[in-house]
Amino acid sequence: MLLRLKSLAKKLKSQLYTLYFAYKHPQSPLLAKIFTGCVVAYAFSPIDLIPDFIPVLGYLDDLIIVPLGITIALKLIPESILDESRFKAQERMSEPKPKNWVTGTIFILIWIVLSILVSRYLYIKFF
Known part of the structure; x- marks a missing residue:
């Protein structure tokens, strides 16, 4: 199970780098750029919308929101741009x-x- 989780994490990281390069590609459609930019910015952000220390809810963004955003963003980008971006992502994975x-x-x-x-x-309600 741990090996499967590591594999999924590596795939997620690769997809994020792919989206990062697709976002920067000059021929990406505007809607794809906007959505992809939001997904990449959120995923690379050191701060989560729901902090991880909140039980159960803290990990929802990592388990649901980010992968869902990645899936939608990948569908918005033309395949030729994705292919080029995947190649650049593989080069960047070591950084x-x-x-x-x-x-x-x-x-x-x-x-x-x-x-x-x-x-x-709370102050108004109780004091």
């Missing part, structure tokens, strides 16, 4: 994963705003 600190900052800000709103709601 470290790029981080998207802008997206990470956005998710941190979302959590801060949500925390403030919940705190204000």
